[in-house]
Amino acid sequence: MFKNGWEKFLKKVSNDDDPSRRRRYVRRDQDVCVLEINGQTYPVKDWSMGGALIETYDKTTNIGDTVDFTIKFKLKDRVLEVPHSAQIVRKNKNYTALRFEALPGETRAVFDDIVKDAIA
Secondary structure, X not given: OHHHHHHHHHHHHOOOOOOOXXXXXXXXXXXXXXXXXXXXXXXXXXXXXXXXXXXXXXXOOOOOOEEEEEEEEEOOOXXXXXXXXXXXXXXXXXXXEEEEOOOOHHHHHHHHHHHHHHHO
């Protein structure tokens, strides 16, 4: 029951009109956010509870590498910074796709707050 309600909620606030069956989480591209790795800031094309797609091509990283980062969200009344880590899963000349490591309860709660703030 809760899972169905949660999926409906995410669908309502997402950019996916028809959620793909191969994705675990709905992508979000309407949030104002950037991702910082080693002091370098990268625009976030889209993100979900499972990962992020950032605008960059870094020749020093490879698919399978794990990176520590801080994702920063501009909310209505503040900037929220969330430190975490992710694995590089895809790269091309313009973008790098990251799959977040398992989200601890606190990080998941922060991401939930970001989604709630976006629809409030």
